[in-house]
Amino acid sequence: MKWGAILGISLIVGLLIAMEWNSLCRSSWKTRVAYAVLVLAGWFIAILLVHNPDLPGMTQVLEVIYKPITTFLKIN
Amino acid sequence: MADQTGQIGGEALLVKHWQYLFLICSLLLLTGCWDRIELNDVAIVTAAGIDRGEHNEIELSIQVFIPRALSGGGAMQGGGLQSITLVRSAEGVNIADAMSKIQMKIPRMIFWGHCKVYLYGEAIAKSGITELVDYLARHPEPRNRAFMYVSKGKAADVLKVAPEIERYSAETVRELSGLHVGMEVTLIDLLKMLKGPSKAAILPIISLYATKGSESKLNPYLMGSAVFKEGKMIGQLTERMTRGVMWVRNEIAATTVTVKAKNEKGFVSLNPIRETTKLTPVIQNGKWKMIVAIETEGDLIQNGTNLNLVSPDLLHLMQVALRKDIETRIKRTLQHVQHGMKADIFGFATQFHRKYPKEFAAVKDRWEEKFPTLDIELKISSYIRRPGLITIPAGIPESEVRQK
Amino acid sequence: MQEKQYITAAQMGMMIFPVMVATADLLVPATTARQAQQDMWMSPMVASLVGFLTVYLVFQLHKLFPDESIIQFSGKIVGTFLGKLCGLLILFDFLYCNGNIIRQYGEFIVGSFLLETPVLVVVSSIVFLCAITVRAGVEVLARTAQVFVPIVVVLYAALLLLMIPFMKIDNLFPMLEHGVIPVLRGAYTPQGWFSEVILFSFVLPFSANEEKGMRTGMVTVGMGMLALTSINLSTLLVLGEEVPYMTYPFYSAIQMISYADFFENIDSIVIATWVTGAFIKISIFYFALALGTAQWLRLEDYRPIVLPLGLLLVVFSFWVAPNLSQLATNIQTIIGIQMTGYFTLIPLCLWIIAHLRKKKRIDPPKTMTSPPAKE
Incomplete structure (x- = not known):
């Protein structure tokens, strides 16, 4: 558990929330929920990436999907 | 009306000035934090020579420019021109390894960006130069337009010479090439020749001659060229x-x-x-x-x-x-x-x-x-x-x- | 949404032009050269066909649904659920693509220029800058593009001219050595970049003069094609057979410029120009992402979610690949085709379905009174 990195990321997330605090208070609940979801998603994936830089993601999905075309065209 | 960060401007003087302050502070970042380097912390390499060392290793010699001799020009005492370059050598398994060992002998950060002359010693040219050019092509600092030469004998000797007309031997060699009295081959030309379908390359040879009368004063000159096949020197012209x-x-x-x-x-x-x-x-x-x-x-x-x-x-x-x-x-x-x-x-x-x-x-x-x-x-x-x-x-x- | 802002057709064109070109001169020329070798300059012309098609689709759909972006009207064509799905796919791909773009930007700066700076710093600073720009609104974005893009274009043109003395026409031959197939294979990757003109869909609702729309789009794609062809051509003519083995061939070609022994090593000017172009590209993508997400969620304003999306962009830029070699392989194999899959295929399907539906709506009344008219 890389506490230093986690702390840093949380600080940045906190900063983001603080910057938007005023406009979030004034806006609808939908906006606040959306904001929270996005920020949490970012926070979570960032921490995962810090611990495992090789985290499988979209790239791997795409590789699988497009494998037939890639091998057919013999691109590489 | 759209504002920058959602804050209502003109609230207080501090808020207004905060944005200008931020702007000015960000100017400081223009130099680059991690990559900033002062000019007097940089060792500018003007020429590099690669020889075969002992135990089949590579001996890398670099000619480093010393700026202080220029600025202190007025206060020259005694006879003899003080050399404005110095040469340092080190041995290593390959160029990158040798370079890191030379860095230990020089108090400034080695900078390849101005190195226009690369000399391969005769011995190492005969055993093959293909591996040597990889460092020059891959590392971002050495320039693609640098000139390549083979030196008769050891490359380090050419670097140590203090010539008579130009300020340092690298400049002499470079200017000789520019006159087109002999071949002019840049790094990218060499790469193309080595990889090309003909698998043969040619590089000019630099040799040293002593002027009659002052046998100790050596000068570099272009002496024909070296022919390579598959990266190894096979003959001279x-x-x-x-x-x-x-x-x-x-x-x-x-x-x-x-x-x-x-x-x-x-x-x-x-x-x-x-x-x-x-x-x-x-x-x-x-x-x-x-x-x-x-x-x-x-x-x-x-x-x-x-x-x-x-x-x-x-x-x-x-x-x-x-x-x-x-x-x-x-x-x-x-x-x-x-x-x-x-x-x-x-x-x-x-x-x-x-x-x-x-x-x-x-x-x-x-x-x-x-x-x-x-x-x-x-x-x-x-x-x-x-x-x-x-x-x-x-x-x-x-x-x-x-x-x- | 907030009050309507207006941008002109010219501004629109200037916003989308760097989207196609700004990063396509980094890693893509090497990819093209590996497939097409000395015919690499012909590949952008083939690849631009995808761009023209996408522009056509986007503008036709815009005619059917003015004032709405593709996220908004996709539900009207295929129903709420499928519409939301299309929107989600496109938005997610915006996030993924922008992550790739930012990563390419970061890798280039750190790999060639600021060798010791952590990539995170480079990436965060550009995302932060783009966040501020996007938050300021589309008019600001359009005006920024209007100011910077002409400068970038002029500087690029100057660079190409300066490279002329170092070009060797012989490098063009033998032309079409293995036929046309390598040219098509070379176009496999760049065509993805051309399909990014789907971004027009997000910018069109703000445009003031509707009639010039399609022409502007076509002209933009045409200019993009010219730009990429000339970049590929000049890289080929200067460097010759070495292009497939270099990481950033265009950048290496520019380093060849040397006049009178002192006008050389002009890398800094090139990078400054290039960063400007990349900044505009990332900002437009970011804007489309933010606006699209807000539309998808039916929020009243997209501005609050700009910053968290920025965080996600930084995260994604690291997620897409663990190192530059993998990134280069990604670009060679999957990036081009997946962009077309989302940005051209989805509008294509939507357009076909919208057309069929329109026909179905028109036909039934006619059969009652007269034989159906053949369109």
Whole structure:
């Protein structure tokens, strides 16, 4: 558990929330929920990436999907 | 009205000024935080030499520029010019390894960005340079336009020399190349030659000579060129041969040619010689031929004969002599390179590949055998354009001058 | 949404032009050269066909649904659920693509220029800058593009001219050595970049003069094609056979420029120009992402979610690949085709379905009174 990195990321997330605090208070609940979801998603994936830089993601999905075309065209 | 960060501006003086303060602070970042380096913490490399060290390692020597000698110019005491460069060497498994060891001997960060001269020692050239060029091509700092040379003997010796005209030997070597009296090969040219279909390369050779009288003062000069096959040096060419190669490669820029006409006494010199070479590959009935068409022209600068070369007939005689001279020169070079060394340093392989891709693809792997069998046809046309500032040969009484 | 802002057709064109070109001169020329070798300059012309198609689709759809971006009207064509799905796919791909773009930007800066700076710093600073720009609104974005893009274009043109003395026409031959197939294979990757013109869909609702729309789009794609062709051509002519083996061939070609012994090593000017172009590209993508997400969620304003999306962008830029070699392989194999899959195929399907539906709506009344008219 890389506490230093986690702390840093949380600080940045906190900063983001603080910057938007005023406009979030004034806006609808939908906006606040959306904001929270996005920020949490970012926070979570960032921490995962810090611990495992090789985290499988979209790239791997795409590789699988497009494998037939890639091998057919013999691109590489 | 859209604001920058959602805050209502004009609230308080501090808020207003906060944005300008932020702007000014961000200016400080323009220098780059991690990559900032002061000029006096940088060791500017002007030339690098690579030799074979002991135990089959590489000895890297770099010539580093010392700026302080320039600024302290007024206060020179005693005789002798203080050298404004110094040379440091270290051994390593490869260039990167050796470089890190040299860094331990120099208090400033080594910077390759201004290094225009790379010399390969004769010994290491013979054992192969392909691995050495990888560092230069891959690392972002060394420039693609840097010049490559082979040095007679150890490269480090050339770097240590303090020449007489230029400030440091790297500049001498570089300027010599720029004059096109010998070959000029940049890093990217070398890479192309090593990877190309001809698998042969050529690099100019730098050697040191001592001026008569002051045997201790050595100066670098261009002494012919080195021929490589598959990255290893296999032979040398004299200056005359190198000139022959340059004729075929379309690299002769400005030089002097001295010819002697048949049945005439005395030499005639022409300068500047300009030339254009056109290579045309031809495959006819299975016979591979390369037509080398050279068009060259020059002005007279010395007439040692007793001919009046303003007369058209006599001029024609001289033009024929010029043509024959170039032809002989090139033929001799071709004999040596094509049949002796079997190295395609003229780029004939690329020419065939461009014009006859299918036929070339068939012989691509056997080019070393195919190349000596090429028929080379020379078509040279030479013109003497101007006779210089005087017409008849100077110093000979007019009665002895041949007019026709 | 907030009050309507207006941008002109010219501004629109200037916003989308760098989107196609800015990063396509980094890693893509090497990819193209590996497939097409000395015919690499012909590949952008083939690849631009995808761009023209996408522009056509986008503008036709815009005619059917003015004032709405593709996220908004996709539900009207295929129903709420499928519409939301299309929107989600496109938005997610915006996030992924922008992550790739930012990563390419970061890798280039750190790999060639600021060798010791952590990539995170480079990436965060550009995302932060783009966040501020996007938050300021589309008019600001359009005006920024209007100011910077002409400068970038002029500087690029100047660079190309300066490279002329170092070009060797011989490098073009043998032309079409292995036929047309390598050219098509070379176009496999760049065509993805051309399909990014789907971004027009997000910018069109703000445009003032509707009639010039399609022409502007076509002209933009045409200019993009010209730009990429000339970049590929000049790289090929200067470097020759070395292009497939270099990481950033265009950048290496520019380093060849040297006049009178002192006008050389002009890398800094090139990078400054290039960063400007990349900044505009990332901002437009970011804007489309933010606006699209807000539309998808039916929020009243997209501005509050700009910053968290920025965080996600930084995260994604690291997620897409663990190192530069993998990133280069990704670009060679999957990036091009997946962009077309989302940005051209989805609008294509939507357009076909919208057309069929329109026909179905028109046909039934006619059969009652007269034989159906053949369109």
